[in-house]
Amino acid sequence: MIASELITYPQAIVLGLLQGVSELFPISSLGHSVILPSLLGWDIHQNDKYFLTFLIATHLATAIVLFFFFWRDWMRILAGLGRSLRDRQIAPEDTDAKLGWLLVVGTIPAGILGLLLEHALRKVFASPQSAAIFLTLNGLLLYGAELLRRRAPVADEEDDARIAHTVSWRDAALVGAAQAIALIPGCSR
């Protein structure tokens, strides 16, 4: 492999910054990382394994940071999961336990679909054109979601409690399956 094909340190910093900023918004950090090298004319072979590994590493880094940022929430949810396992039931008032199990149920279909589609998805990681198309579609989707959000009734409950009370197991599985769409660069969770 020649040197020009590898990511340089300045390019790595720019991609890392882009990932750090875009991960927090529903605008597909992955899509941005895929189109940026082409937009800036970087000589990076995006279909090589090292590029995918680099993108995964930046995602892992943001996941670690967010895990520590929401440390107290995670501890609350983990404690809820522990309580429910000990009592062998999810108490109706235990929103942390319900939230934790909803997360577990939602993660299973996303994980399975990710594994099944792994090889097919690798090709789109090398295609800035498809990422640009999906980013545009994602923008339209966000606009539609924003219109729906404005019409939605305002809830008095705190978000965690509202989710625990209103989201069913089936809903959680559906959300998890829909979340697999975010594996496509350009589509956001």
Place this chain on the structure above:
Amino acid sequence: MLRRMRNDRLLVALAVAAGVILIVIAIIYWVEPAKSLPGFFPGHEAGSNHHHVKHGIAAFLVGLACLAFAWFRTGPKNAASRTS
């Protein structure tokens, strides 16, 4: 009510069986290379020495989820609702 109890027991037995089988499958994925996996396993590839670690992790976690389902299903709340 008797039928419901039978269905519930059957569901729990199926969940436990699925959980145990999936954990065994996970171990096979971790131990055996792709070429040695049974032909009907996703990821089987003749001549490949690649270990499907991620397939193993997925099978293990889904297996645990099945066991957790059985655990809750046989908990005090469900037992009480079955007998009432």
